Amino acid sequence: xxxxxxxxxxxxxxxxxxxxxxxxxxxxxxxxxxxxxxxxxxxxxxxxxxxxxxxxxxxxxxxxxxxxxxxxxxxxxxxxxxxxxxxxxxxxxxxxxxxxxxxxxxxxxxxxxxxxxxxxxxxxxxxxxxxxxxxxxxxxxxxxxxxxxxxxxxxxxxxxxxxxxxxxxxxxxxxxxxxxxxxxxxxxxxxxxxxxxxxxxxxxxxxxxxxxxxxxxxxxxxxxxxxxxxxxxxxxxxxxxxxxxxxxxxxxxxxxxxxxxxxxxxxxxxxxxxxxxxxxxxxxxxxxxxxxxxxxxxxxxxxxxxxxxxxxxxxxxxxxxxxxxxxxxxxxxxxxxxxxxxxxxxxxxxxxxxxxxxxxxxxxxxxxxxxxxxxxxxxxxxxxxxxxxxxxxxxxxxxxxxxxxxxxxxxxxxxxxxxxxxxxxxxxxxxxxxxxxxxxxxxxxxxxxxxxxxxxxxxxxxxxxxxxxxxxxx
Amino acid sequence: xxxxxxxxxxxxxxxxxxxxxxxxxxxxxxxxxxxxxxxxxxxxxxxxxxxxxxxxxxxxxxxxxxxxxxxxxxxxxxxxxxxxxxxxxxxxxxxxxxxxxxxxxxxxxxxxxxxxxxxxxxxxxxxxxxxxxxxxxxxxxxxxxxxxxxxxxxxxxxxxxxxxxxxxxxxxxxxxxxxxxxxxxxxxxxxxxxxxxxxxxxxxxxxxxxxxxxxxxxxxxxxxxxxxxxxxxxxxxxxxxxxxxxxxxxxxxxxxxxxxxxxxxxxxxxxxxxxxxxxxxxxxxxxxxxxxxxxxxxxxxxxxxxxxxxxxxxxxxxxxxxxxxxxxxxxxxxxxxxxxxxxxxxxxxxxxxxxxxxxxxxxxxxxxxxxxxxxxxxxxxxxxxxxxxxxxxxxxxxxxxxxxxxxxxxxxxxxx
Numbered sequence: 102x103x104x105x106x107x108x109x110x111x112x113x114x115x116x117x118x119x120x121x122x123x124x125x126x127x128x129x130x131x132x133x134x135x136x137x138x139x140x141x142x143x144x145x146x147x148x149x150x151x152x153x154x155x156x157x158x159x160x161x162x163x164x165x166x167x168x169x170x171x172x173x174x175x176x177x178x179x180x181x182x183x184x185x186x187x188x189x190x191x192x193x194x195x196x197x198x199x200x201x202x203x204x205x206x207x208x209x210x211x212x213x214x215x216x217x218x219x220x221x222x223x224x225x226x227x228x229x230x231x232x233x234x235x236x237x238x239x240x241x242x243x244x245x246x247x248x249x250x251x252x253x254x255x256x257x258x259x260x261x262x263x264x265x266x267x268x269x270x271x272x273x274x275x276x277x278x279x280x281x282x283x284x285x286x287x288x289x290x291x292x293x294x295x296x297x298x299x300x301x302x303x304x305x306x307x308x309x310x311x312x313x314x315x316x317x318x319x320x321x322x323x324x325x326x327x328x329x330x331x332x333x334x335x336x337x338x339x340x341x342x343x344x345x346x347x348x349x350x351x352x353x354x355x356x357x358x359x360x361x362x363x364x365x366x367x368x369x370x371x372x373x374x375x376x377x378x379x380x381x382x383x384x385x386x387x388x389x390x391x392x393x394x395x396x397x398x399x400x401x402x403x404x405x406x407x408x409x410x411x412x413x414x415x416x417x418x419x420x421x422x423x424x425x426x427x428x429x430x431x432x433x434x435x436x437x438x439x440x441x442x443x444x445x446x447x448x449x450x451x452x453x454x455x456x457x458x459x460x461x462x463x464x465x466x467x468x469x470x471x472x473x474x475x476x477x478x479x480x481x482x483x484x485x486x487x488x489x490x491x492x493x494x495x496x497x498x499x500x501x502x503x504x505x506x507x508x509x510x511x512x513x514x515x516x517x518x519x520x521x522x523x524x525x526x527x528x529x530x531x532x533x534x535x536x537x538x539x540x541x542x543x544x545x546x547x548x549x550x551x552x553x554x555x556x557x558x559x560x561x562x563x564x565x566x567x568x569x570x571x572x573x574x575x
Numbered sequence: 576x577x578x579x580x581x582x583x584x585x586x587x588x589x590x591x592x593x594x595x596x597x598x599x600x601x602x603x604x605x606x607x608x609x610x611x612x613x614x615x616x617x618x619x620x621x622x623x624x625x626x627x628x629x630x631x632x633x634x635x636x637x638x639x640x641x642x643x644x645x646x647x648x649x650x651x652x653x654x655x656x657x658x659x660x661x662x663x664x665x666x667x668x669x670x671x672x673x674x675x676x677x678x679x680x681x682x683x684x685x686x687x688x689x690x691x692x693x694x695x696x697x698x699x700x701x702x703x704x705x706x707x708x709x710x711x712x713x714x715x716x717x718x719x720x721x722x723x724x725x726x727x728x729x730x731x732x733x734x735x736x737x738x739x740x741x742x743x744x745x746x747x748x749x750x751x752x753x754x755x756x757x758x759x760x761x762x763x764x765x766x767x768x769x770x771x772x773x774x775x776x777x778x779x780x781x782x783x784x785x786x787x788x789x790x791x792x793x794x795x796x797x798x799x800x801x802x803x804x805x806x807x808x809x810x811x812x813x814x815x816x817x818x819x820x821x822x823x824x825x826x827x828x829x830x831x832x833x834x835x836x837x838x839x840x841x842x843x844x845x846x847x848x849x850x851x852x853x854x855x856x857x858x859x860x861x862x863x864x865x866x867x868x869x870x871x872x873x874x875x876x877x878x879x880x881x882x883x884x885x886x887x888x889x890x891x892x893x894x895x896x897x898x899x900x901x902x903x904x905x906x907x908x909x910x911x912x913x914x915x916x917x918x919x920x921x922x923x924x925x926x927x928x929x930x931x932x933x934x935x936x937x938x939x940x941x942x943x944x945x946x947x948x949x950x951x952x953x954x955x956x957x958x959x960x961x962x963x964x965x966x967x968x969x970x971x972x973x974x975x976x977x978x979x980x981x982x983x984x985x986x987x988x989x990x991x
């Protein structure tokens with residue numbers, strides 16, 4: 102019996118099965134409902150973001166001054182239009198404000214990734230767990246083999262036929278969703294976005310196929326369908342529900358890093374209390390070694406010092422030299438302490454990054470995590486997108502600070518009495534424009550995840566093949 | 576009773592019982608291991624951040640040992656809040672720097688109960704009647720004099736016991752081991768709350784066993800029953816709660832946290848800027864106090880505008896998500912453990928009340944020392960008085976509904 106014939110039989114079997122109809126309905130309904138709700142949510146978030154940006158810009162135009170420029174011009178993460186499909190890192194649960202919404206801290210929202218990773222993978226298992234054992238129980242396997250069908254043809258026919266049957270309703274669901282997204286004026290999709298959607302769809306195919314082949318493998322290693330179902334669900338629970346969720350916690354236990362609060366406290370101490378101590382100590386040394394005649398002034402009040410200096414021009418000049426040297430000490434100590442703090446911070450960040458990487462490696466043992474990384478990276482809603490945004494915001498921060506400083510110095514040059522709390526006209530300041538990473542770069546980044554998903558599929562197929570060659574069909 | 580005994584004896588040495596119980600045990604063990612490590616980290620953060628002497632400006636509450644089982648919002652509840660002239664500042668440095676935590680779910684005991692226990696209950700119950708029918712033993716049992724209701728309830732009790740008894744034993748072992756670990760302080764509330772969590776797990780498990788039995792009476796083949804059961808499980812565990820959250824969020828229209836943050840920040844900058852301008856123009860009288868009053872008035876306005884909308888969102892979320900027993904269980908357990916929405920809102924209200932009562936003393940407008948902030952997590956009575964009672968009734972009602980429908984359906988079931 103030829104491979105094509107078995108594939109055709111599988112597809113026809115599935116088409117006439119209730120499971121196929123249920124899969125079609127579930128896929129289309131879930132995809133559409135999730136995309137409709139998330140698109141509406143994204144459009145609201147985008148409007149709110151634009152209104153926030155406008156409010157902040159208007160505020161700077163009214164109250165702009167050099168002293169609190171960074172506080173005023175702080176950038177908040179803009180919503181990404183891919184959020185209609187992939188939510189990725191949800192910042193709301195971090196609750197950075199006292200008044201914040203705790204809802205998403207308890208439940209996550211249903212997006213394309215959740216549908217593919219949980220529901221479609223479970224569907225793949227349910228489509229495949231009885232592919233071999235079920236045929237054996239029905240006595241069909243013996244008949245097919247005695248009719249001359251090669252074991253390899255049966256296995257690959259079942260795999261190809263099953264995957265095609267499963268992916269057709271899924272693709273219909275996704276394409277209907279993408280069609281809905283493309284007619285939404287609030288999303289303004291570009292060609293690159295469709296490229297990202299197609300990459301995501303391809304990734305989903307490999308992910309779903311990996312679970313389908315896992316189901317076939319389990320079926321080829323089980324004598325009855327009931328056993329196969331239990332084994333397949335066992336593997337599904339471990340790979341989908343447990344391994345990825347446990348990975349960050351396991352990484353935190355294997356590779357311990359100091360508590361962020363502790364590091365932060367140390368940094369605050371270095372740049373405030375310890376800095377003050379050093380400044381005080383060096384200031385006293387300066388006074389004792391170079392300005393012993395001014396020691397008496399250090400115990401006086403500001404008014405008394407001003408009175409003494411007013412009546413003695415020579416003392417005033419000497420005091421000016423002392424204050425200048427003292428300012429130099431403050432500046433030096435600030436620089437030294439900042440460097441010390443930066444070193445600790447860098448070491449902590451490096452260790453945190455390593456822990457994150459370790460968690461990623463552990464999670465990669467599950468196809469779910471690989472698909473999540475693929476989906477979030479291609480849509481800029483994950484860790485790499487976050488890093489890119491942080492870098493862009495950091496660069497903009499540097500630009501706005503440089504611009505404000507230059508403007509402040511210009512004003513100061515015109516009017517020496519101008520200070521950092523005076524109004525600064527910033528209407529022509531550079532505006533924050535986010536430049537997303539090019540699609541080619543994102544695709545390049547997700548290639549390893551593609552590779553791992555394909556590898557999972559191939560491994561399961563290879564093991565299924567070996568198991569089926571030895572399978573007792575009676 | 577004979578049916579109950581038969582169910583136990585028939586299943587206890589089965590492949591299904593062994594594999595599912597082993598999986599449950601392994602998941603519970605790993606869950607406790609990672610959750611305890613996470614709790615220790617939060618405790619370490621708390622010890623670093625808590626003021627050495629009680630200071631009214633720094634507010635932080637310790638993590639609860641119950642968060643090892645039901646983490647909920649405990650990380651957020653344990654943030655350090657610092658009161659200043661510029662408002663309430665939230666320290667986020669204690670949050671984890673590992674962003675993978677935000678991509679995946681917390682695998683705590685609540686997750687194991689919500690996801691695994693319900694799956695196990697369904698996998699034990701889906702073929703309770705359909706398999707007997709397929710094997711032809713249903714006819715024999717009925718012909719042998721077994722009453723339909725006796726048979727149904729015997730099967731329900733037997734399948735429930737097969738799932739819940741191993742779970743209860745493992746849970747008791749886990750709770751006992753955790754209670755003797757360092758950093759875990761136990762009291763009567765701790766044990767009572769864990770007792771309620773175990774009881775709620777039992778009712779939850781019963782409701783999914785009843786759902787499995789109901790499905791078994793609705794279909795004639797076990798292979799169809801398993802598909803329907805897993806579809807129902809996906810609907811109740813993932814689709815209703817997760818899609819419900821999205822619907823509630825869209826309908827309630829609560830502004831995102833960033834808007835609130837921006838409003839507070841800009842209000843503070845405006846107040847400082849205006850104060851400095853007044854100082855420069857020589858109007859020095861009360862300007863410091865005016866600035867602080869302006870900042871706090873803005874903060875209060877933000878809180879008072881935001882809070883009713885947030886309350887509406889909470890009500891809507893609860894109403895939608897509670898339609899699934901998994902949603903009701905999440906609310907019930909987090910509220911009982913003191914790590915849920917209710918606790919979050921209660922803490923925020925307590926902080927705002929503390930500020931309102933002590934505000935003038937903080938700002939030195941009134942003489943005297945401001946009082947220290949004291950807070951105790953809600954007791955089991957508070958949790959039930961506010962919302963846990965409704966959640967438990969939802970789970971019980973779901974169980975009764977499934978049992979009632981299964982009984983009605985089995986009364987007319989064709990055993991041939």
